[in-house]
Amino acid sequence: MAEYPKCVRCGFRYVTDKARENFVMEGMQGEALLCLHCLGELTRKVMNKYGYLVHPDAADALDKHHKSIPRSTLDGCRPCMQKRGGR
Numbered sequence: 313m314a315e316y317p318k319c320v321r322c323g324f325r326y327v328t329d330k331a332r333e334n335f336v337m338e339g340m341q342g343e344a345l346l347c348l349h350c351l352g353e354l355t356r357k358v359m360n361k362y363g364y365l366v367h368p369d370a371a372d373a374l375d376k377h378h379k380s381i382p383r384s385t386l387d388g389c390r391p392c393m394q395k396r397g398g399r
Contacts, residue, residue, distance in 0.1 A: 319346055
């Protein structure tokens with residue numbers, strides 16, 4: 313396992329490869345010594361499910377898209393219970 317340095321800002325999280333990648337993508341200068349959480353706080357961005365920093369509006373749009381399954385569709389589903397011998 314690779315040795316990861318601790319974040320210089322918070323002091324307890326580690327600077328991973330994903331944090332370094334986001335550091336470069338944000339166009340920051342110098343050596344990447346910030347963890348992803350601290351980097352997100354500085355840039356006012358949030359992590360998406362892939363570990364990249366995005367604007368909060370973009371993350372909300374993605375979350376809404378994934379949560380768009382109507383609840384009534386799930387409530388009325390019975391084929392799997394019929395296959396198992398239920399109801």
